[in-house]
Amino acid sequence: RKEVEQDPGPFNVPEGATVAFNCTYSNSASQSFFWYRQDCRKEPKLLMSVYSSGNEDGRFTAQLNRASQYISLLIRDSKLSDSATYLCVVNSRYNNNDMRFGAGTRLTVKP
């Protein structure tokens, strides 16, 4: 079993749709959680950290369920520019030197 698992997609949605990505992790000692976005042939860029209480940044909402070892990302009112691969990232240590990346979920937003 992989340490961080994501549905690879692809998710093909129309503009304006709401889309949700899920991620599960195997290490119950994991300390911090992130979503990164990666455009085709580009580097990953931090989208948002994920906090225990859940957090929102504009159209993006992240949730964490420690009991189920599950992370989610919700994108509302999808834009064409949201098309990318979304990487779930889990760190099992306090000092962030054990980042484990999921394989990513690919999203395509169509006009």
Next chain:
Amino acid sequence: DTGVSQNPRHKITKRGQNVTFRCDPISEHNRLYWYRQTLGQGPEFLTYFQNEAQLEKSRLLSDRFSAERPKGSFSTLEIQRTEQGDSAMYLCASSLFGHGVAQETQYFGPGTRLLVL
């Protein structure tokens, strides 16, 4: 541009040759990470430095791989006797750890895409 930079951006080499990649982190960042990413996968951790000290190496980092960060600024990653399986994107990331920072965030460079023929 004050982000992480990597050179070269692309490298094509023949099997058995040695290659060296360079990473220049964000100037005030004390940590520097190397990752490898293959198609359809997320980045995999290779090694990291805090200042000039190499603190951890992944089991993925065979003895053909060596990384240095001699002055605690830029870093190099060398692959000796390259194999076709080494073909991948090599990503560098840097971060500021400690110094009152609540949560360490890694910022990635554009990567070096290696193709071993």
